[in-house]
Amino acid sequence: MSTRDIYRPRYHFTPPANFINDPNGLVFYRGEYHLFYQHNPFSDSWGHMCWGHAVSQDGVMIFSGSAVVDWRNTSGFGTADIPPLIAIYTGHSATEQTQHIAYSRDAGRTWRKYAGNPVIAIGSRNFRDPKVFWHEATGRWIMATVLADQQRVRFYRSPDLIHWEHLSDFGPAGSTAGEWECPDLFPLSIEGEQNSGRWVLKVDVGPRNLPHGLCGQYFIGQFDGIQFVNDNPPDLTLWADHGMDFYAVQSWSDVPAADGRRLWLAWMNNWRYANTIPTSPWRGAMTVPRSVALRRYPEGLRLVQRPVVELTGCRCNHFGRAGLSVADTNRQLQASGMAGDALEIIADFRLTGATEVGLRVRSGDGEATVVGYDAVAQRLFVDRTHAGDASFSPDFPDRHAAALTSVADRISLHVFVDRCSVELFGGGGRAVITDLIFPSPGSTGLELYALGGEPVAERLDIWALQP
Numbered sequence: 001m002s003t004r005d006i007y008r009p010r011y012h013f014t015p016p017a018n019f020i021n022d023p024n025g026l027v028f029y030r031g032e033y034h035l036f037y038q039h040n041p042f043s044d045s046w047g048h049m050c051w052g053h054a055v056s057q058d059g060v061m062i063f064s065g066s067a068v069v070d071w072r073n074t075s076g077f078g079t080a081d082i083p084p085l086i087a088i089y090t091g092h093s094a095t096e097q098t099q100h101i102a103y104s105r106d107a108g109r110t111w112r113k114y115a116g117n118p119v120i121a122i123g124s125r126n127f128r129d130p131k132v133f134w135h136e137a138t139g140r141w142i143m144a145t146v147l148a149d150q151q152r153v154r155f156y157r158s159p160d161l162i163h164w165e166h167l168s169d170f171g172p173a174g175s176t177a178g179e180w181e182c183p184d185l186f187p188l189s190i191e192g193e194q195n196s197g198r199w200v201l202k203v204d205v206g207p208r209n210l211p212h213g214l215c216g217q218y219f220i221g222q223f224d225g226i227q228f229v230n231d232n233p234p235d236l237t238l239w240a241d242h243g244m245d246f247y248a249v250q251s252w253s254d255v256p257a258a259d260g261r262r263l264w265l266a267w268m269n270n271w272r273y274a275n276t277i278p279t280s281p282w283r284g285a286m287t288v289p290r291s292v293a294l295r296r297y298p299e300g301l302r303l304v305q306r307p308v309v310e311l312t313g314c315r316c317n318h319f320g321r322a323g324l325s326v327a328d329t330n331r332q333l334q335a336s337g338m339a340g341d342a343l344e345i346i347a348d349f350r351l352t353g354a355t356e357v358g359l360r361v362r363s364g365d366g367e368a369t370v371v372g373y374d375a376v377a378q379r380l381f382v383d384r385t386h387a388g389d390a391s392f393s394p395d396f397p398d399r400h401a402a403a404l405t406s407v408a409d410r411i412s413l414h415v416f417v418d419r420c421s422v423e424l425f426g427g428g429g430r431a432v433i434t435d436l437i438f439p440s441p442g443s444t445g446l447e448l449y450a451l452g453g454e455p456v457a458e459r460l461d462i463w464a465l466q467p
């Protein structure tokens with residue numbers, strides 16, 4: 001590790017070098033999860049956009065998009081025995097954004113662009129980010145794209161991934177505070193309910209001029225193969241994550257039905273400072289993969305997110321206590337010497353009059369990141385005001401919060417800490433906060449704390465993580 005590489009995460013994805021943004025082409029095929037990404041192969045700032053290492057010299061940048069397995073070879077680019085992988089992406093030039101496809105017959109190792117590209121061109125400069133899936137009920141491919149500056153998601157369908165027909169538009173609705181980008185549409189079941197489900201339409205709100213940088217919003221409704229109908233009033237905004245660093249989340253296509261999960265992962269960054277974060281020689285990382293579901297609350301259905309169970313495979317050293325006061329638990333934690341820059345923490349608290357409970361992570365020499373629960377305001381929060389280096393952006397030092405009610409006087413926190421990030425899941429994934437942090441490498445301290453009352457750490461489990 002070079003001294004300039006101190007923030008390279010231990011278990012989050014980063015490129016070997018240079019700038020990345022959105023995850024692209026997430027698809028599961030023959031036992032492999034594929035992850036492509038928006039990449040500048042030439043520098044550590046945004047530009048010359050390509051997918052992964054696929055370098056284009058033709059003046060058209062390759063913007064975000066998705067990938068599918070064409071199981072029935074509807075496109076004709078594979079054979080009956082070898083279903084092709086098809087990548088669907090935006091070609092960006094100074095004058096237009098158009099939708100293109102490319103195919104691979106070797107499980108994504110090499111790709112060829114379709115000679116008849118673009119497959120959709122409408123003469124727009126703000127038409128991008130195609131996400132495609134097979135809609136079983138109508139036997140068609142569906143594409144969700146955005147008319148970014150009109151805050152609309154535009155739907156198309158196709159029998160073969162080549163010929164596309166415009167179906168309908170959704171929006172403006174929810175937050176229209178910036179351009180709409182990176183749509184995704186998928187069905188989700190409701191936890192604990194049989195044969196019920198809804199469609200979730202996720203679309204990011206370009207944060208370039210948003211004060212709080214809340215960026216991934218979602219709508220819950222119905223999709224019949226033609227149009228998306230929102231269950232909620234059009235002005236209701238639902239955020240998938242309440243931190244600053246969760247953007248362009250995309251779900252994996254073709255996860256086997258026997259697995260049944262909807263898995264997604266986001267670019268862990270924010271356009272407000274994406275080009276200036278103090279990392280080198282890479283710039284940009286992905287969140288941990290998460291599985292999503294819908295859960296019923298008094299206020300309605302809401303998305304819940306959980307880190308994927310496969311991450312338990314990274315657990316090594318463990319510290320655990322149960323049923324002691326927060327103060328005693330912390331004394332034992334300090335005595336144990338448990339610390340680190342790559343940790344998973346599960347902390348279940350009984351509040352018993354406390355006004356605040358939580359953890360200080362990545363602490364040392366006057367800096368710490370606080371992850372906790374404000375029982376008075378009933379808010380989950382991450383405070384990175386004194387987390388470490390913030391010299392690169394005045395927007396960076398801040399506290400981010402999400403509403404969360406305690407249940408039976410209890411609150412549960414599930415935290416992932418890495419060299420330059422914290423991901424906080426509260427209330428079983430009801431509220432999530434993803435934030436970058438840039439502490440010095442020596443800041444590996446960890447403490448449990450509480451203000452007021454006599455709170456109990458009903459459970460505290462901490463693992464050091466190693467990929």
Ligand code: FRU
Nearest residue numbers: 022038049063064128181248
């Ligand atoms: C979102 C985005 C997409 C676009 C890509 C370009 O972060 O602006 O809309 O396709 O990045 O890199």
